[in-house]
Amino acid sequence: MQADVTLTRCVGLADVLLAQARLAAHLAPTPLHYAERFGCWLKLENLQRTGSYKVRGALNALLAARERGDRRTVVAASAGNHAQGLAWAAYRTGSNAITVMPRCAPETKIAGVRHWGATVRLHGDSYDETKAFAAELAAQNDYRLLPAFDDPDIIAGQGTVGLELAALAPDVVLLPIGGGGLAAGVALALKSLRGRNRRVRIVGAQVEGVDAMACVLRGQAPPVETAATLADGVRVKEPGLLTRAVLADLLDDIVIVREAELRETLVRLALEEHVIAEGAGALALAAGRRVAGRRKCAVVSGGNLDAGVLARLLADVRPRAPRRPRRRVRELAPTAPPAPKAERATTISTCPLPEELPA
Numbered sequence: 001m002q003a004d005v006t007l008t009r010c011v012g013l014a015d016v017l018l019a020q021a022r023l024a025a026h027l028a029p030t031p032l033h034y035a036e037r038f039g040c041w042l043k044l045e046n047l048q049r050t051g052s053y054k055v056r057g058a059l060n061a062l063l064a065a066r067e068r069g070d071r072r073t074v075v076a077a078s079a080g081n082h083a084q085g086l087a088w089a090a091y092r093t094g095s096n097a098i099t100v101m102p103r104c105a106p107e108t109k110i111a112g113v114r115h116w117g118a119t120v121r122l123h124g125d126s127y128d129e130t131k132a133f134a135a136e137l138a139a140q141n142d143y144r145l146l147p148a149f150d151d152p153d154i155i156a157g158q159g160t161v162g163l164e165l166a167a168l169a170p171d172v173v174l175l176p177i178g179g180g181g182l183a184a185g186v187a188l189a190l191k192s193l194r195g196r197n198r199r200v201r202i203v204g205a206q207v208e209g210v211d212a213m214a215c216v217l218r219g220q221a222p223p224v225e226t227a228a229t230l231a232d233g234v235r236v237k238e239p240g241l242l243t244r245a246v247l248a249d250l251l252d253d254i255v256i257v258r259e260a261e262l263r264e265t266l267v268r269l270a271l272e273e274h275v276i277a278e279g280a281g282a283l284a285l286a287a288g289r290r291v292a293g294r295r296k297c298a299v300v301s302g303g304n305l306d307a308g309v310l311a312r313l314l315a316d317v318r319p320r321a322p323r324r325p326r327r328r329v330r331e332l333a334p335t336a337p338p339a340p341k342a343e344r345a346t347t348i349s350t351c352p353l354p355e356e357l358p359a
Contacts, residue, residue, distance in 0.1 A: 011152045011246065013192035016159035016185065019060040023157065026059060026092060029164045032297070035273050040174075040288050040296045042273070043165060046281050046303025050112060052233075053161055053182060053301050054078075054148070055085035060157030061146055062086075062093045073098065075143040077134035079127050079232050080109025081302050082148040087118035098143065100134040102126055106232070106306045126226065127178075128237045149181030150240030158182045162189030165297060170200055172293035174284040176301050177204040177213050177254065178234030180243030186299070187250035204247070204254040205287035207231050207262060213239040214254045217247065230262055230279035230309075233302060255287035262286045267317045269300075270310070278305040 027049060033042045045053040062074065073096040076086050083099035090097035097118040101110060102125055113120050123133040127148075138145035147154065158181050165173060165186070173190065175183040187202040206214055209227030216222055216239055226235050262279060265286035269275045277285075277300050284298040 011155050011159075011184075011188060011242070013188060015152065015156035016163060016189045016192075019056070019064075019153070019156040020160045020163055022060055022063045023056060023160060027056065030161075032168060033273070033275070035269075035275075035285070037268075037272050038285060038288065038298075040285060040298050041168060041170065042275065042285065043161065043297055043299045044275065045161065046275065046277055046300050050081070050084040050088045051302055051304040052081035052085060052281075053158060053299070054081040055088055056160055057149075057151075057154035057157035057181060057185075058082065058085035058146070059089035059092065060160075061151060061153035062089045062095055064153045065144065066093065070144060071095070072142065072144040074146050075100065075134050075138050076146045076148065077101075077127065077130040078148050079130075079235065080105045080113075081233055081304060083118070083120070084109055084112040084116070084304070086146065087113045087116035090118055091116040098137065100130045100137070102130050104232070106304065106309070108304050108306050112304065126237065127235060147179075147240070149179030149184075150242050151181075152242070154181050155185045155188070155243065155246070157185070159185030159189040161299060162186035166190060166193055168295070168297060170293070170295045170297040172201045172203060172288075172291055172296045174203050174205060174255075174288045174291065174296065174298040176231070176234050176280045176283040176299070177206050177239075177247075178236040178280070179240045180204075180213055180247055181240065182299070182301060183251065184240075184243040184246035188246060191250050201252040201293070202250060203287065203291055204251055205283045206234065206254060206256055207283065208256050208258050210235050211254075211256055212237055213244065213247065214256065216244055217251070217254070227259075229259060230266070231283050233278065233280035234283065253291075255290050257283060257286045261289070263313060263317050264319045265289075266305075267313050268319045270314070271319070275300060276303050276305060276310070278302045281305075 049055045075098040077100045100121045103122050124130045207229045212222035266282040281300045281302040288298050
């Protein structure tokens with residue numbers, strides 16, 4: 001059951017602009033940072049409220065529901081970041097929220113949800129199991145089920161990331177994909193704007209063995225079981241119906257990243273750029289190593305990483321030293337050899353020397 005998802009309702013630029021207007025009083029734009037050693041711009045959504053972009057969609061959904069007069073208790077399934085975003089949004093709007101999280105969710109994310117007063121229910125070992133339990137709770141108690149990605153208000157809220165990127169005018173934007181809400185919203189925002197942003201390439205990133213969206217877009221069945229991965233935020237078996245329809249039209253490519261590449265990128269981000277990212281947050285940048293572009297931008301989608309996990313990664317992963325930058329010497333156009341200078345005429349004085357003068 002996918003409650004509150006109406007596939008006949010299109011999501012467009014107008015919805016993203018309306019979401020931006022709703023969120024402006026609550027959320028400030030996140031900064032951009034140029035990671036010189038990676039040759040890529042970073043959109044630092046790890047510095048967003050609750051440490052993830054997910055708060056954008058959750059807050060937009062609650063504010064839009066209030067405008068429609070819907071004040072039911074909201075229930076959501078989440079691996080952590082959507083739950084934290086919903087908890088903070090419910091706190092700011094005075095709404096009631098219940099979050100269902102898998103038992104393997106990081107302690108950092110569980111503590112963050114409880115901090116903002118939302119009810120936490122731990123159920124299942126994957127996102128899909130928690131989603132089924134949340135749908136059952138909503139049906140039994142007439143709660144509003146708020147999907148983590150397959151909802152028009154969620155997609156529009158995540159699309160505000162794309163509006164903030166428009167001023168950078170990137171030629172490539174790299175985004176992590178789990179269910180596809182962030183990628184769908186950013187693609188809608190950037191490819192609907194006039195000017196140079198219409199030519200931007202939207203490239204998704206998924207982890208090897210956790211690539212359900214890539215399989216679906218290729219017309220293949222998604223994997224029955226997802227592999228264990230550091231990027232728990234994108235560990236989704238079944239991508240959204242609405243998001244896959246948007247991405248089938250607007251996504252330019254998907255890069256599949258190996259787990260070792262992801263771990264190395266996360267450690268390099270911490271050591272070289274002083275940016276703390278969770279697994280899914282480092283995924284887009286890991287994919288960027290295989291994508292060419294003059295002005296690339298990777299979205300660091302979240303920074304809710306357990307301290308213990310970070311400590312183990314720093315102890316175990318030895319990233320390769322980055323290549324020394326090449327000094328580019330601009331070649332000058334060949335020029336004609338200089339014309340020979342005209343020889344100066346030598347004037348020989350005919351005046352007699354002093355000793356030759358008569359006494």
